[in-house]
Amino acid sequence: MGGGVAAVVFPDLIDEWTGLSEFGLGGEFVAAFIAAFVIGNLMMIMTALAGPWAKRKITAAFTDRIAVNRVGPYGLLIIPADAVRLLSKELIVPDGVDRPAWDLGPLIVASSALLGFAFIPFGSGVHLADPETGLIWVFAIASIASVGLVMCGYASNNKYSLLGGLRAVAQNVAYEIPLILTGISVVIFVGSLQMSEIVAAQSQELISIAGVSIPMWFAILNPFAFVLFLAANFAEIGRNPFDTPEAPTEIIAGYQTEYSSVYFVLIYLGEFLHIFLGAAIIATIFLGGPAGPVLPGIVWFLIKLWAVFLLTQWIRSAMPRFRIDQVLVFGWKLLLVGAFLNLILTAVIVGVIT
Amino acid sequence: MSYLSTWMAVAALAIVAILIPVGMVVVSAILRPRVIEQGKTQIYESGEVPTGDTRIRFNIQYYMVALLFVVFDVETAFIIPWVVIYREAVETVGLVHALVPMLVFLGTLLAALVWAWRVGAIKWVKRAPTHYRRSQS
Numbered sequence: 001m002g003g004g005v006a007a008v009v010f011p012d013l014i015d016e017w018t019g020l021s022e023f024g025l026g027g028e029f030v031a032a033f034i035a036a037f038v039i040g041n042l043m044m045i046m047t048a049l050a051g052p053w054a055k056r057k058i059t060a061a062f063t064d065r066i067a068v069n070r071v072g073p074y075g076l077l078i079i080p081a082d083a084v085r086l087l088s089k090e091l092i093v094p095d096g097v098d099r100p101a102w103d104l105g106p107l108i109v110a111s112s113a114l115l116g117f118a119f120i121p122f123g124s125g126v127h128l129a130d131p132e133t134g135l136i137w138v139f140a141i142a143s144i145a146s147v148g149l150v151m152c153g154y155a156s157n158n159k160y161s162l163l164g165g166l167r168a169v170a171q172n173v174a175y176e177i178p179l180i181l182t183g184i185s186v187v188i189f190v191g192s193l194q195m196s197e198i199v200a201a202q203s204q205e206l207i208s209i210a211g212v213s214i215p216m217w218f219a220i221l222n223p224f225a226f227v228l229f230l231a232a233n234f235a236e237i238g239r240n241p242f243d244t245p246e247a248p249t250e251i252i253a254g255y256q257t258e259y260s261s262v263y264f265v266l267i268y269l270g271e272f273l274h275i276f277l278g279a280a281i282i283a284t285i286f287l288g289g290p291a292g293p294v295l296p297g298i299v300w301f302l303i304k305l306w307a308v309f310l311l312t313q314w315i316r317s318a319m320p321r322f323r324i325d326q327v328l329v330f331g332w333k334l335l336l337v338g339a340f341l342n343l344i345l346t347a348v349i350v351g352v353i354t
Numbered sequence: 355m356s357y358l359s360t361w362m363a364v365a366a367l368a369i370v371a372i373l374i375p376v377g378m379v380v381v382s383a384i385l386r387p388r389v390i391e392q393g394k395t396q397i398y399e400s401g402e403v404p405t406g407d408t409r410i411r412f413n414i415q416y417y418m419v420a421l422l423f424v425v426f427d428v429e430t431a432f433i434i435p436w437v438v439i440y441r442e443a444v445e446t447v448g449l450v451h452a453l454v455p456m457l458v459f460l461g462t463l464l465a466a467l468v469w470a471w472r473v474g475a476i477k478w479v480k481r482a483p484t485h486y487r488r489s490q491s
Binding site (some may be wrong): 009011028029032084088089090092094107110111112114115118119128129130156159160161162166170173174176181184185188189191192193252257261262265269325329332333336337340343348350351352 | 360370371375381382385388395398400408416419420430434438444445460471
């Protein structure tokens with residue numbers, strides 16, 4: 001096993017390398033800050049790769065076109081070029097916007113998504129904090145973003161933005177409960193909400209076929225929950241086929257219609273961070289976290305993140321968008337009932353086995 | 355890792371998570387131009403001259419769902435501790451005592467969901483406009 005469980009968390013590791021904790025609480029905080037800085041920038045690099053480059057390349061491959069290939073090898077230098085281009089755009093403040101809320105909305109969307117990674121075990125010791133209630137914290141922080149979306153939608157003084165914000169709330173409300181219910185159904189197997197224990201429980205061997213041991217990943221153990229969670233997660237982060245809050249063919253760009261320049265970048269950044277945060281939750285509770293053969297744990301974890309990202313882009317190219325009322329019917333009538341069924345069935349099966 | 359250092363690490367990431375976007379805003383404020391033109395700051399309505407205000411009173415027929423959400427959210431909060439201790443509970447007090455009370459609890463809530471479903475509380479629009487209904491029938 002390459003990854004397994006992080007015995008020490010990331011700030012402790014930095015402590016070990018630098019000996020910062022000798023300087024008391026302040027030194028410990030500096031170590032924690034360095035760890036947080038590394039994780040924050042790791043995610044920024046991931047989104048920088050995903051947003052201006054990988055997304056275009058993947059969509060182009062699906063639609064049989066050639067995307068960004070002019071600047072640098074494989075068009076990779078489009079990333080700094082786009083960063084400069086977007087940040088140096090003029091910021092247009094529309095008439096009658098609700099000023100503090102209009103400015104704070106994009107900040108909340110981006111910041112909350114970044115904060116969620118505090119509890120994610122990346123493997124190889126890169127795990128910022130490991131409280132006993134880790135799973136609940138991740139869900140709690142991941143859902144702050146909808147507050148930011150409402151602020152963007154309502155403060156923009158634009159009808160399309162208002163509709164987009166309204167849709168974002170309705171959708172998040174409909175999918176929050178199925179998401180959490182299926183998410184905690186794996187806790188029945190583990191008996192703990194701590195992220196490192198959830199990962200550790202999945203490293204046991206489930207079954208051995210022809211000498212190849214298959215680990216007890218919850219996606220293999222409970223595929224029904226995995227599918228439910230994937231669907232609920234795509235709706236929660238507002239990706240296709242559930243991207244109704246943005247729906248460019250219906251309401252321009254939803255809550256982000258009136259945003260330009262750096263605020264547009266922040267909303268865009270928040271969206272990609274949310275895709276990765278959702279992917280990180282999926283990888284941690286269903287795909288064995290950083291576990292995998294040969295390669296170190298963090299590499300496996302990043303591979304799993306990118307696999308989920310590829311899936312979101314695949315679905316984006318392959319599936320049409322749901323209508324908003326269909327999204328809600330799907331959430332409340334199908335997914336919620338499915339989530340309850342999954343929870344009860346899991347409890348009965350686990351109860352009978354033990 | 356101690357309790358304090360766990361939350362200190364989270365606080366550190368919270369600071370980083372605020373500093374990075376704010377840093378981007380500052381960089382952009384230094385880089386970007388500001389060209390004042392007439393009509394540029396109009397809100398976007400597909401190129402037409404905007405009509406009316408957005409700060410109006412409108413009927414969210416969907417508000418019942420918000421109430422429903424609160425009910426189910428609280429219920430989720432009750433389920434989480436049960437899920438955590440479930441395996442131990444089955445070993446100590448047996449399957450029936452660990453499972454049946456929660457089944458009754460979930461059954462009550464599911465009955466409530468079915469009721470809300472049949473009343474039509476979870477519809478996006480309760481009643482379609484009259485002309486729409488006529489063309490449908």
